Amino acid sequence: MNIKEAIDVALPKGNAITKKSWIEEERMLWVIPTNTSACMILMDTRKPVEQNLIQGWQPTAEDLQADDWITN
Template sequence: MNIKEAIDEALPRGKAITRKSWQEEDQALWVIPTNTPACMILLSHNEPVRQKLIPGWQPESSDLQADDWVTY
């Protein structure tokens, strides 16, 4: 699905979204969509115990055009 469809599905359920290609590349990235000043929060979990929440994530044009978004 595209990013809008993924956000529409995830936001009311309090879920995150991710791209299938990110998971295939073992990037361990998820995006938490919000309607707060934090905007889109990127959750990075690249090491076993290291998690980072990064507010204000801005997608690249390739992210906006992608159709491999899923809810998580």
């Protein structure tokens, strides 16, 4: 699904989204969509808990155009 569709599914449930290609590359990145001042929160599960959340993630054009977005 595209990023909008993934956000539409994840946001009401408070879930995160990721790209299948990120999983295949073992990047272990998840994006938590919010309507807060934190905007999109990038979660890197490879880092220690106190360092794994990055507020204000800005997607690339490739990320926005991708159709391999999934929810957890």
